[in-house]
Amino acid sequence: MNNTDSTQQFLDSLPEIEPGKSFSFGCHPKVPCFNACCSALHLMLTPYDVLRLRRFLEQTSNDFIKNHAEVQLAPDTGLPLFRLRMCDDSRKSCPFVRKSGCSIYQDRPGACRTYPLGRATRTDEQGNVCERFFLVREAHCRGFEETTDWTPSEWLKDQGLEPYNTSNDRFMLLLARIKEAGQPVDPRHANMAALALYQLDNFGQFINDTKLLDRLDMDEARKEAIAQNEEARLEFAIDWLELIMFGESKTLRPKP
Numbered sequence: 001m002n003n004t005d006s007t008q009q010f011l012d013s014l015p016e017i018e019p020g021k022s023f024s025f026g027c028h029p030k031v032p033c034f035n036a037c038c039s040a041l042h043l044m045l046t047p048y049d050v051l052r053l054r055r056f057l058e059q060t061s062n063d064f065i066k067n068h069a070e071v072q073l074a075p076d077t078g079l080p081l082f083r084l085r086m087c088d089d090s091r092k093s094c095p096f097v098r099k100s101g102c103s104i105y106q107d108r109p110g111a112c113r114t115y116p117l118g119r120a121t122r123t124d125e126q127g128n129v130c131e132r133f134f135l136v137r138e139a140h141c142r143g144f145e146e147t148t149d150w151t152p153s154e155w156l157k158d159q160g161l162e163p164y165n166t167s168n169d170r171f172m173l174l175l176a177r178i179k180e181a182g183q184p185v186d187p188r189h190a191n192m193a194a195l196a197l198y199q200l201d202n203f204g205q206f207i208n209d210t211k212l213l214d215r216l217d218m219d220e221a222r223k224e225a226i227a228q229n230e231e232a233r234l235e236f237a238i239d240w241l242e243l244i245m246f247g248e249s250k251t252l253r254p255k256p
Helices: 003-012 047-057 061-068 110-114 152-158 162-181 187-198 200-210 220-228 230-246
Strands: 069-073 080-084 117-123 129-135
Touching (some): 047 061, 047 110, 047 162, 047 230, 061 200, 110 162, 117 152, 117 162, 152 162, 162 230, 187 230, 200 220
Antiparallel strands (some): 069 080
């Protein structure tokens, strides 16, 4: 079973939060189990997670991958999967957790922000992303004894998830398109995906060295944004991977 299928199976086993319903939850140092969930994690890192963590840690992509990531190929897509490397201690602790809490809190991964919710998405016939939410109620978690009520939309806004979900949904659409093609991408495209999605500093240098943007029908404002802004570069990376893998993209086309 691949990672996507196992995640969906896990979500399907949880109680769904119906539209308009709320849940009670809180996580802070006064909760008795504070920090207990920050160990023995199989925490997948999306390209946007890596962007935010790298920037916060002021590391190059090469250093971040060497120090903090475990990488494997997904059998269904052939693309690299990045997972946060846990500490080599008895609890397999998150490398960023401290007694006082998360040391990277402002740029923590999307999965950490979303908890205790599980979020599943699908696209409708118009290509719009539709959400479903599930409650991850673990036996050890005392956060559910807190009295603050949240709807899923309130929780996502409070945890700053909008840019994470926007980027991650776009990435998931790329993965879905690869799966629909019926076979994993070839090693050349997998290597390009590793560069473009998870090594945005190196990808920026690649763009400059190959004069890639000059070969695309693109306005100067977007070229400037890609050169100066890693979020814009990641958005371009997904569009460009669609173009080289499938020969078409909604927002990119080669110059005549």
